[in-house]
Amino acid sequence: MHLTPEEQPVVRRAVGAYKAKKEYEGPFRGATADEILEELKPSPARWTELAAYVIGIAEGPARRSR
Numbered sequence: 381m382h383l384t385p386e387e388q389p390v391v392r393r394a395v396g397a398y399k400a401k402k403e404y405e406g407p408f409r410g411a412t413a414d415e416i417l418e419e420l421k422p423s424p425a426r427w428t429e430l431a432a433y434v435i436g437i438a439e440g441p442a443r444r445s446r
Contacts, residue, residue, distance in 0.1 A: 381433050390420055391434060398438040413438075 383391055394413040401408045413434050417427060 381429065383433075387420060387430070390416060391430060391437075394430075394434045395438050398434055402438070 394416040397411055397416055398413040400410060401412060404410075414431070417430050417434070420430070422430060
C-alpha cells in the first residue's frame with residue numbers, strides 16, 4: 381500500500397496504539413488506532429484502507445492452516 385508522507389507517521393502511531401490496546405488488560409484509556417487515523421480526516425474509503433493496513437501490520441502475516 382502506498383502511504384503519503386503525511387500518512388506514514390500517523391499510521392505508525394496507529395499500529396502502536398492497536399498493539400497496545402490488544403495487549404492491555406482492563407479498561408484502555410489511551411488513544412485508539414481509530415482515533416489516531418481520524419486525525420488525517422480521510423474519506424470513508426481511504427479510512428477503510430488505512431484501517432485494514434494498520435490491522436495487517438499489527439497482526440503480522442497470517443498463519444497458514446495445516
